[in-house]
Amino acid sequence: MKAISPTRFGGGVFDCPVCAEVNNFDPQPYLNEAKMVRLMNRDAQMAVVAARLALENAGIKARSAYRPDEIALFGATGLAGLPLGEVAPLITASTGSNGLFDLDLFGRLGLKAVRPILSFKILSNMPFCFVSINEGIQGPNAIYAPWEGNGAQAVEAGIRALSTGDAKCSLVGGCDVKTHELAFASLQQLGLFSSWCSTGTGIVPGEGAAFLVLEMERDARARGARMYGxxxxxxxxxxxxxxxxxxxxxxxxxxxxxxxxxxxxxxxxxxxxxxxxxxxxxxxxxxxxxxxxxxxxxxxxxxxxxxxxxxxxxxxxxxxxxxxxxxxxxxxxxxxxxxxxxxxx
Amino acid sequence: MRNRVVITGMGVCTGIGGSIAAFWEGLTAGRSGICLVSVFDASALPIRIAGEVKDLNLSKLKCAFPAAAGERDRKIWLGLEAAGQAVRDAGLEEEMLSDALLVVGVSLETFFLGDVSALARTGSATRTLQGILQAPQAPWLQTPLDRLTQILGDHYRQAGGRYTNCSACAAGTQAIGEGFRMLRDGMVKVAVVGASDSVLNPLAMGGFSLLQILSKENHTPERACRPFDATRQGTVLGEGAAFLVMETLEGALQRGARIYSEVLGYGSSLDAYRVTDPEPDGKGAALSMAKAITDAGLRPEQIDCVNAHGTGTPKNDIAENRAIKQALGRRAFEIPITANKSMTGHLIAASGAVEATASVLTLFENTVPPTINLAHRDPDCDLDYVSEGSRPFKGQTVLSNSFGFGGQNATLIFGRYE
Structure with missing residues (x-):
């Protein structure tokens, strides 16, 4: 089943006309505190859900199988997923009659037009901080950015943490949301859509998160875990x-x-x-x-x-x-x- | 086999100095680098002060790093300046750089609000972005987080692994810690590690001001950041960068490199508490310190100095004070503790790298720099925060803390090389 469909935005502006969205996504059932969701960007919401699913699948809950400080968290995140709609009120309030951004208006009116929690949404490390809070994970950690190879680095860091004895369990993963206009514009500026012009095909931006639970084989065996490979x-x-x-x-x-x-x-x-x-x-x-x-x-x-x-x-x-x-x-x-x-x- | 890891090159760029010599002179003299922001007109913003780098020679940097010529993001330039200094200071040959590891800490992409002002007129994100995409030579809407890593790596034809760490205020410390671990474990022989950040732009400064964590004392910039002082009102943002060249001891000795100090240990942890506040008892921060001490093979009583995260916010400083006492026990009351942010401001991702550099210099120059603006003792911050001016130092170790937004903690321990 393909999740790829025409974008609901753009109207031909972007060289890539399609994206792969997660439909009917609802993170609430996976959050320990429902109000957390208002602080979270969509990438953070997806990270929290995928991390919970991975831990449940592994039969691990912090404070049971392992101590919270024995579980490492290594992740990767993409370019900030700030939909322009979030800052539209700020832009409108900060733009002068000449159509230009006005720092005076920004200071006097623009900042009042956005919610203070905006900063928590644009900090790149937030998705994984939410994961740690939701799951009670306190171990070694690092967050890398912003591409596929950097997601692989997060996995490698988790493996290293196990092999050096820094952690007994590593939750490793990544999250990214590229299904909005600003992400499309950034990808186009980076030249990632160039093949769409020349061949009519190319990269299709998607959104999602994926996490894996890694353990040393002996520890996984000792707790009777299902081992995939x-x-x-x-x-x-x-x-x-x-x-x-x-x-x-x-x-x-x-x-x-x-x-x-x-x-x-x-x-x-x-x-x-x-x-x-x-x-x-x-x-x-x-x-x-x-x-x-x-x-x-x-x-x-x-x-x-x-x-x-x-x-x-x-x-x-x-x-x-x-x-x-x-x-x-x-x-x-x-x-x-x-x-x-x-x-x- | 575990390699010993040493520091053989350093570069720094902050509001109190754009070179190692100027930085150290400013730091030990207790000079504040915090001033009214001049890189953009901040006069209408609620917070108008920051630790700003004044003496950045852009034309020189553009010649040295032509690939960066069109960059608007100041953290790129600050990072190039500091990394260039470190590589020169270490005297690394091109061949060594090609095999070196590169780990760069940054926090967030710079987003230029003025680029999308058409949104107010069109009311349409699509039409706004269309205008930008159709403009010839339009600058990037967002500087990719790995842009500095890419420019540095490509410039030095470096292929020994590139990491871009974006763990917020812990990024610089984690970048150094990760490089240290890879050197110690024999994965690489040389590493260029550090961090760069600048939040001196309207969206970042405005956004942070909404969080109610910044000092509002625009009228007295140099006194506005007062870590551990009873009258502290918040932190002050800043910009800067610092990079270290680290090598295995064996490699450094073989090539006759100058050795500043040794890296002994690294630890990281998560508060798992709230994204908006530090864990009030400092348990997560204490865990990070304890892990670093264990990693270094030391006991708490062997820590001789702490370079604190010390942001100057009411909650953070109390939590860190508690954390240091938890991690070090009685030793916490016996050793000097310094907070560089009182002078540099909070450099976000770069703060850990800059404070690591100060920690290395503390050992190399036998001096603990002061925590300035600490005139009123807070009974909840009851440790020796070196408020009287620089202090001579003969200790063997310095522990450096970084605690990030969202509860990411990281700690490094440096040792005197003899």
């Missing part, structure tokens, strides 16, 4: 000037030591537009063959900061379903490119 290796590379992105991604795959056959690949590509680097070619160069390939982006859109955790969640499901080894690629915009290899337990 094991992270057997991961590989990160940084693209920089003078090196083709395709080479950087090929290096990522080489770094996994995964030559040969894998049961499945979770691709970060949509493979629909010609300007995209084809993952199939990269796999061929890295001498990796795949039984099946799963491509979530044509269905849920590109979740940017949330894409890597989502793809890893799909990889984990494939592993549990019988895949001996599943390759999860996290190749997206930005300089950080990554991939994970999941093994069946």
């Amino acid at each position: 094991a992270v057997s290796s991961f590989s990160f590379r940084t693209s920089c000037p003078g090196k083709a992105m395709s080479q950087t991604r090929e290096d990522v795959l080489q770094g996994l030591n995964a030559q040969g056959a894998v049961s499945a690949v979770v691709s970060s590509s949509s493979e629909v537009h010609s300007s995209e680097i084809k993952e199939s070619s990269l796999l061929k160069s890295a001498r990796i063959s795949a039984g099946i390939t799963l491509r979530p982006k044509p269905y849920v859109g590109d979740l940017f900061a949330a894409a890597a955790p989502l793809q890893l969640a799909l990889g984990a499901l494939l592993t549990e379903a019988g895949g001996a080894q599943v390759l999860v690629n996290c190749f997206g915009h930005g300089s950080t490119q990554a991939a994970f290899l999941l093994d069946k337990i």
Whole structure:
């Protein structure tokens, strides 16, 4: 089932005409305090819901399976999801008769036109602070931004926290909302919609959040947890000037030591537009063959900061379903490119 | 095997000094960098004061970093200045930089309200944005959070891993802490780590003023930020950046680098309390300190100085005072504690990096800088907050705290290198 539909905004202004929205989204059942929702942006609401679902799925509640300070929280967030509608009253009150933004009006009238909680909505770390508050998590933490590779970094940080003994459990994930006008304008300015002009296809911005619960195998076994799969290796590379992105991604795959056959690949590509680097070619160069390939982006859109955790969640499901080894690629915009290899337990 | 990690280069840019020498001279002299804002006309804003960087040489920076030429966001320039200083100070060769790790702390994208003023006329976000997108050479509506990371990384052809940490006021401390851990665990040999921030724009200053956490003392800017003082009324925003070059001790010794100090430990925690307030008993902050002390392999009685988060807000300072006592026990009453924000203002993401730099200099220069504007003792802030001026220091360790909006806490511990 595809969630992609024409945007409800834009009217042809943006090169990309579609997006992938989460319809009928209601975070209230997942919040410990109902009034928290008025402080939260949509990305924070989605993060809180996805984090609760992940913890429930793992059978973990802070203060029961692990102490609150034994649970780490590493996340990734995208470009600030500030819908222009939120600041429209401020802009209107701050614009002079000449049509220009007026600092005097802004100070005297504009600030009175917005709610004081606006700041809490635009701070990039807030989604994960809400997660920590809602779940009582107090352990090691960090938040990265703003692209797919940075979501992969959050997962890697969670793995490191476990392997160094900093945490006994890591809640890792990402959230992003790109289904509003300002996000579309920013993505267009960054050139991410360019293939829509040339080929009529391209990146489809989406919205959502995805979280994973990571534990050391012995701890998961000790508490009788359901285990989807094991992270057997991961590989990160940084693209920089003078090196083709395709080479950087090929290096990522080489770094996994995964030559040969894998049961499945979770691709970060949509493979629909010609300007995209084809993952199939990269796999061929890295001498990796795949039984099946799963491509979530044509269905849920590109979740940017949330894409890597989502793809890893799909990889984990494939592993549990019988895949001996599943390759999860996290190749997206930005300089950080990554991939994970999941093994069946 | 765990590597020892040392600091071999530093760069800083704040309202009290645009170089390490000027910053340290200002800090130890107890000079305030807080003034009436001049980077934009803030005269109609409820809060008109901030720690502003005055001596930023933009034309020089534009020559040094041509890729940044069109940037409007001041945190980009401040970050480039500080990182450039640190790399030069460390004397890193190009080859070492290409394999270096880069971790950059920032807080939020700068959004220029004037860009969308057409919204008032059109009443339509779409038509407003259409106008912007159709304009030739239109500047970015939002500076991507990783823009500074990207410019720095590309400039130095750095490919050893790039992280953009956006953990609000804890971002700078976390950036350094994450780099330290990766060096210690042998993942990299050299790291350029730090943070940059500027909230000196109408939306950010206006937005923060709505939260009722800022001092309203526009008439006495240099006295407006009074951490741990009984009469404190709130914090004062600021802008700045600081970057450190960190290396494994082995690598630093091999290339004959100057060593400022050693990084001993790092810890982070979450309050899990409220986004609007710190946990009043300071438990989350104490947890961060305790984790850093354990990570460093130290005992609380081996901490010799604290560089406090010390924002100057009534609630934060009491919570931190309690947290320090919880984490250090009796030792909390025996050691000097300093709050640099009294002079720099609150640099949000950059505050931890700037205060880490001050902590390193405390060890290297054998001096604890003062907490200025502390004239009235608060009975709830009952520790030794170094209010009389700089104090000679012979201790072995300095602990530096950062506590972010939303309850993110981070702590670093630096040790004297001998």
